[in-house]
Amino acid sequence: MGDATADSGLDELHSAAPAFIHTVDASTLQLRRAAVALAALGGVAKVEGSTPEKSLPEKSQSSDAHPHQQQHQKEQQHSRGAMAGQQRYLRYIVFALVAIILLFFISSSSSVPSPQWPTTKGDKSQSVVDPNAPAAPATEKESTATTPNPGTQLPPATAKGDRMNATFVTLARNSDVWEIAESIRHVEDRFNRKFNYDWVFLNDDDFNDEFIKVTSALVSGKTKYGKIPKEHWSFPEWIDQDKAAKVRQEMKEKKIIYGDSISYRHMCRYESGFFFRHPLMMDYEWYWRVEPSVKLFCDIEYDTFKFMAENKKKYSFTLSLYEYVETIPTLWDAVKNFTSTYPQHVVEGNSMKWLSDDDGKTYNHCHFWSNFEIGNLNWLRSDAYIDYFTSLDHAGGFFYERWGDAPVHSIAAALMLKKEEIHFFNDIAYYHVPFTHCPTGEQYRLDHKCSCNPKDNFDWNGYSCTARFYEVNGMDKPAGYEKEQ
Ligand SMILES: Nc1nc2c(ncn2[C@@H]2O[C@H](COP(=O)(O)OP(=O)(O)OP(=O)(O)O)[C@@H](O)[C@H]2O)c(=O)[nH]1
Ligand SMILES: *[C@@H]1O[C@H](CO)[C@@H](O)[C@H](O)[C@H]1NC(C)=O
Ligand SMILES: *[C@@H]1O[C@H](CO)[C@@H](O)[C@H](O)[C@H]1NC(C)=O
Ligand SMILES: [Mg+2]
Numbered sequence: 001m002g003d004a005t006a007d008s009g010l011d012e013l014h015s016a017a018p019a020f021i022h023t024v025d026a027s028t029l030q031l032r033r034a035a036v037a038l039a040a041l042g043g044v045a046k047v048e049g050s051t052p053e054k055s056l057p058e059k060s061q062s063s064d065a066h067p068h069q070q071q072h073q074k075e076q077q078h079s080r081g082a083m084a085g086q087q088r089y090l091r092y093i094v095f096a097l098v099a100i101i102l103l104f105f106i107s108s109s110s111s112v113p114s115p116q117w118p119t120t121k122g123d124k125s126q127s128v129v130d131p132n133a134p135a136a137p138a139t140e141k142e143s144t145a146t147t148p149n150p151g152t153q154l155p156p157a158t159a160k161g162d163r164m165n166a167t168f169v170t171l172a173r174n175s176d177v178w179e180i181a182e183s184i185r186h187v188e189d190r191f192n193r194k195f196n197y198d199w200v201f202l203n204d205d206d207f208n209d210e211f212i213k214v215t216s217a218l219v220s221g222k223t224k225y226g227k228i229p230k231e232h233w234s235f236p237e238w239i240d241q242d243k244a245a246k247v248r249q250e251m252k253e254k255k256i257i258y259g260d261s262i263s264y265r266h267m268c269r270y271e272s273g274f275f276f277r278h279p280l281m282m283d284y285e286w287y288w289r290v291e292p293s294v295k296l297f298c299d300i301e302y303d304t305f306k307f308m309a310e311n312k313k314k315y316s317f318t319l320s321l322y323e324y325v326e327t328i329p330t331l332w333d334a335v336k337n338f339t340s341t342y343p344q345h346v347v348e349g350n351s352m353k354w355l356s357d358d359d360g361k362t363y364n365h366c367h368f369w370s371n372f373e374i375g376n377l378n379w380l381r382s383d384a385y386i387d388y389f390t391s392l393d394h395a396g397g398f399f400y401e402r403w404g405d406a407p408v409h410s411i412a413a414a415l416m417l418k419k420e421e422i423h424f425f426n427d428i429a430y431y432h433v434p435f436t437h438c439p440t441g442e443q444y445r446l447d448h449k450c451s452c453n454p455k456d457n458f459d460w461n462g463y464s465c466t467a468r469f470y471e472v473n474g475m476d477k478p479a480g481y482e483k484e485q
Helices: 003-020 026-037 040-049 067-107 116-120 174-190 209-218 241-253 262-273 304-310 331-341 383-395 405-416 442-447 466-472
Strands: 021-024 166-171 198-203 223-227 286-289 315-317 320-322 366-368 373-376 422-424 430-432 435-437
Touching (some): 262 405, 304 373, 331 405
Parallel strands (some): 166 286
Antiparallel strands (some): 320 366
């Protein structure tokens, strides 16, 4: 896509916006809840029947796989095991409910009035989701069928002062709903309940009612739901489909993670070049990206967006590592083509030393892990970044290889921002399978009620690029890091 097309595409999007945007105010939420309640029983049967297994491609079994990939497999298997357990559990619940209904009818000739039973269903679908929900005891102790745990509005934001022009942003499928619910809870509990920032959800498909209902109940700020326009989630016309298909087949044979996935490639390209110009995102200057199943382990007591602005930061990270080389063999060539065409976009005082050991001749594969990012949207919307993305997009590596948005964002930040504009959030304790960033220093962890095991911290591992970030920026490593390796 050329610059001109990119711009007119934006205009088009703006005018089309209301058609596919759905905004939910946190306060309108209660209304929706009642509607679900009656479906609770049927819901059990449905969850039980459908296998909620993630549609992941086959994972590599080869023992010399990239460490990310290896650990990843373990975790995936682990979570599948847990899922099987959940299903078994659900089966028990269904069984218990059937038993209860039978009991109810049998005992209805006796004079036990049991209006409680139907009313417990009024309190959302607790019996479906909450394993502690008193499904069985309900018949025995009719007077305590409902514990006093009424649904409440989220408490008001406690942090004083104004808010930044900022939002959380999540790209997700409807099937990611429970994984993203978990992430939202972490972000809300550790940070956003104090600030009530908005949350934008983007999807290449329409979000369904369940996704909207669940996520809008959890977010303290406004939630907005956007559909990605087709032209941002499809093959550009210059891509040779046969060549792309052949690559996917080869990568499948080499067991490269997501190597044969088309949707994963669209996702990487979308996160690289489009999410920040979605009409819903145009309303904001700052974003915090959140993926399904991530965790935050420490309290965050200050406004991270304000920190970014006040300290002139444009991009940030919590974890960094070496990219899996097979996914980006010609990415660096494409970057060099870009920098020779647009030398004006490469800034002085950048972080080239973090990317390259030989002044830019070769790439060392270091990248910031982009499933966590707090960054400036106007930077991503700048001519420099758009020229960069457009140039890479034409090189075709999103489809002829499997370029990830992490190295794409990272290289851009390292070359087109001053090195002081990139921030390492040591204080944001973070997990995305399979890596953890747990802040170094016991006193910090105690003061901020951290729940991560310092032994899991990846920062000082040989596969992390964070020590190199400290060196390139002339920063002292946190006190005590040697003891926490
Ligand atoms: N709407 C939509 N979202 C997607 C699709 N594929 C991935 N995503 C989202 O894009 C983000 C990145 O995808 P992930 O599957 O988490 O990719 P990853 O982090 O490299 O791999 P994991 O280790 O499996 O998490 C997540 O927020 C996903 O929910 C898709 O086909 N459609
Ligand atoms: C927020 O930022 C966007 C993008 O810079 C801008 O268009 C919008 O007017 C800003 N909103 C406010 C309230 O400042
Ligand atoms: C870089 O540019 C050269 C010359 O135009 C071209 O032959 C080559 O394919 C480009 N490489 C990439 C990875 O885009
Ligand atoms: Mg992920």
